[in-house]
Amino acid sequence: MDLPFVVATLTRRGLLAPGRPIRVASQLAALRTWGWSLAGELRQAAARDPDRTAVVDEHGTELTYGTLLRRAEGLARALRTAYGVQAGNRIGMLCRNHSGLIETIVAATLLGADAVLVNTGLSPAQLAAVAEEQALRVLVHDDEFAEMALGLAGALPRLDERAREELLANALPGDLRPPGRDGRIIVLTSGTTGAPKGARRPTPNGFGPLVSIIDRIPLHVRDRVMIAAPLFHTWGYAALQVCFALRATIVLHRRFDPAATLAALVEHRCNALFAVPVMVQRLMEVPPPQPRPALKVVAVSGSALPGGLAPAFMNAYGDVLYNLYGSTEVSWASIACPADLRQAPTTAGRPPHGTRLAILDDAGQPVPAGRVGRILVGNEMLFEGYTSGIDRERHDGLLDTGDLGRVNADGLLFVDGRADDMIVSGGENVFPSEVEQLLAQLPQVREAAVIGVPDEQYGQRLAAFLALHPGETLDPDAVREYVRHYLARFSVPRDVVFVKYLPRNATGKVLARELRRYYG
Structure with missing residues (x-):
């Protein structure tokens, strides 16, 4: 990434604003010594703004950056002493959004251990598989997961919230030096299909x-940010x-x-506010407070x-x-700003600076604007492969997302869905997401999902699942006629099922x- 662009962006967002020389020097020294891991980011923030509030929970408890760092360091020393945690080990974390999870992630990276962020929606069997496969x-x-944790086989040490606090309280003093390897953050894929x-x-x-x-999303130093999206999710x-970077x-x-x-x-x-789309949808269903929150950014991702x-x-x-x-x-891969969403409400936007995006056919060749193909992406943060040793397909430095999409003449990306979600019905390629988007625009519909199901005559057919707003009704034939009016006949769902709600995982994806x- 070119230096002038970096400097200009950091200046616009307040990161290059002057400060007390000794604190600026300490901030730079922290990054130079500890690098850009979460531990390094927390250290630089604590060096520059030690008394600034870092985290506030729902009970009003506040931790400053200095206190948060001291607690994470104490937990790191305690984990090393009590459990022999060292560089290369893996620590599982089955926690909701609270400061204790942040402290544990930082503690792991301070030791060079890998932090395995466990989805709180996993079943006991899935948790057991993760514990074994990741060699925790x-x-x-968290305390609420105690019963599930106790069901794990073997002698895996388990720390609930009280045990973690006791461990932290009894931590021995001592220095922490940068580990010989960077601890990795291991994020579990959502597991919607397995x-x-x-x-x-x-x-x-x-x-x-x-x-x-932050070039595309205008966040600034010392903003006040609510993270509603699960911290265990990317x-x-x-x-x-x-x-942390913005203090x-x-x-x-x-x-x-x-x-x-x-x-x-x-x-x-x-x-x-950082959220997933279904959360924004739920915010629209409750009366807004007066005065309304003075938001300048609501950033969503995940589905x-x-x-x-x-637009609503x-x-x-x-x-x-x-x-x-x-x-x-x-x-x-891309970011849609408000102007993009006003122009095309379902767009995924445009690639940010330093990101390459390509739409390729099955032979690996670029497709014309407007034509659907495989979405491949290149940037500085492509994953390093799955812990099983398996990788995804790569092409000329680009990684296959597994999604299908198209770029229109204005350069806006549209995602048509997962490649393995596309169905073939009577010889026609059908994208369920296109039908979902259409059905979601019906005023009676609270949420919609469309999937492919087996069909003896056509191979596959579409089934639509609709959750309606309270007091609303819809006729299945009216739903089919509505789709038939806007889309091709093979996109009309032959099955229309009304449900109270759609099953979703913790990140808002439909199961x-x-x-x-x-x-x-």
């Missing part, structure tokens, strides 16, 4: 990844990295509740924006919505396997 040295978990896989996230090697994001963890104040709630989130945004004077949500939300809260399209494997159970 210790599992740190067992989750561990993806090794690289450690940033400079300002490049941060600049790519998007929530990315938000944490950005906040922001982070507001966390263990569980997402739309009314409580809006109240917290006002109470803590937040000007930014597709439902049709009509972007911006009409209510202003042109503050930013949609990042990416994945655990590629980090980010298609749960819907398929309707068909045995």
